[in-house]
Amino acid sequence: MDFSLTKKQQELIESVKSMAAQEITPFALQEEGIHREKMLISLARMNLLCPTVPKEFGGLGLDLFSTALVVEELAAVSPGLAAIVAATLHAAEPIILAGNEQQKKEFLPLLTGAQAGAAAFALTEPEGGSDLNIISTQAAADHNGYLLNGCKDYVINAGIARFITVVAATDMFKKKASLRIFLVPHHAAGVKIEEIYHTSGINLAPVGRIRFADVNIVGEHVIKSREAGSGYLLLTQTFDVGRALVSALAVGIARAALEEALNFAENRLQSGVPIKKHQAVSFALADMATRIEMARLMTWKACWLIDRGGDYSVASAMAKLASSTIAQEVTCLAADIMGARGYIKGTLIEQLVRDARVLSTIEGTNHIQRMVISSQL
Ligand SMILES: Cc1cc2nc3c(=O)[nH]c(=O)nc-3n(C[C@H](O)[C@H](O)[C@H](O)COP(=O)(O)OP(=O)(O)OC[C@H]3O[C@@H](n4cnc5c(N)ncnc54)[C@H](O)[C@@H]3O)c2cc1C
16 A cells, blocks of 8 residues: 555645635635636636546546545635536546447536536435435436436536436336436526525535426437446446545545644634643644544545445445544534634634535435445445
């Protein structure tokens, strides 16, 4: 095992850091999304909206490990921006894994280069996100493809996605066993953004409800799983990647909280000394740093396994479970260290507490991660 980063990875981190310091950090506390477009252009200029897209389709062709390094850096400055990137990576993953040449040529270049945009992954429905057996979005076969009907909820990048990767059942009697993944251009007739929510955190990322009413999906826009009935398998493989990326996002949020609390603790005087000199505070900082290191190593292991094509479902679920929990604990500890400031709207730490809150819900709730892990014990 080698924990050192390659020269290329170090340079990648440095280039993201330097771009972020100039073009993202100055606007990161303004959550309303007014700077979103500008930030996406900055990412596109560096081809970072979907860095896993292979070079032949215009991407950087990064492995997941290097991509996780990018996501951590982005999350450390803007968790909402990192969520936009993670959702785009999730939407592209089924195409990269199982798409045919035509699908790759048509959809992946939309996420690369200076004109790149985001993509969305749509699985959750108003009736539920955890139970795939109650999925009600249906893709009914018709003469030249499928007719898509249904509603997807809480979709990141709703309204800004160039295309939506939609999970639907092709047989309402079989539901989970008949799942297929469909690629729906954002402008397709019958696609309607019904609502964009006011979320508690990751505010830069638009999260919304999308209705599909008699949307015609041509046969070329269906990802053909290699074996019949293996749409579910492809879905779980993309979740493994998505969970590792959420884990990286969690590490970035936790790291930002630690840096903020540490800086405060070194400068805030109480009883005549910086509060970092009080053991209660310095031990809390030590615990935070230790937990972040645990989360990062678990994230790296999951990505490393995925890049090598090993057995990675449990590693990915464990990383997501641990890192999201750690990010929530660390942001709260950081807010405590900052006293009253940690509770004031408009401060970084108050924002990070809200950002971290969603991590135990997205990409399968942490209850679902525990089910994945315990089923393999
Ligand atoms: C900000 C945000 C962004 C999101 N982005 C996306 C996105 O881009 N695409 C997308 O498809 N979805 C997205 N989601 C939806 C998210 O994936 C779902 O919220 C999540 O899967 C849970 O589904 P649910 O909210 O319907 O809760 P439910 O499935 O109704 O679950 C409610 C509670 O019951 C628990 N529970 C359910 N079943 C079980 C069980 N069998 N055993 C134990 N506990 C159980 C859950 O863990 C949870 O605590 C997003 C959500 C949020 C808040």
